[in-house]
Amino acid sequence: MYKEVLRSIDNIGVFPIISFVIFFVIFILMLLWVLKFNKHYINEMANIPFKSDNNSDKQKNINHETTIQ
Numbered sequence: 001m002y003k004e005v006l007r008s009i010d011n012i013g014v015f016p017i018i019s020f021v022i023f024f025v026i027f028i029l030m031l032l033w034v035l036k037f038n039k040h041y042i043n044e045m046a047n048i049p050f051k052s053d054n055n056s057d058k059q060k061n062i063n064h065e066t067t068i069q
Helices: 002-008 014-036 039-046 053-068
Strands: none
Touching: none
């Protein structure tokens, strides 16, 4: 039954191509965004669990400075 419904749709073969192109474009954009991301900010965020509470004020200042740039 489903095969007959899909066969009756005109140009159904173009939908997989459109889906692939949309996926590929989003993948490339996300890859560029990740590669362009601020490495210092990523390292600071990765080290948060290892820092003591004494550095919490310093960490807030670093986060604020990186978001302003």
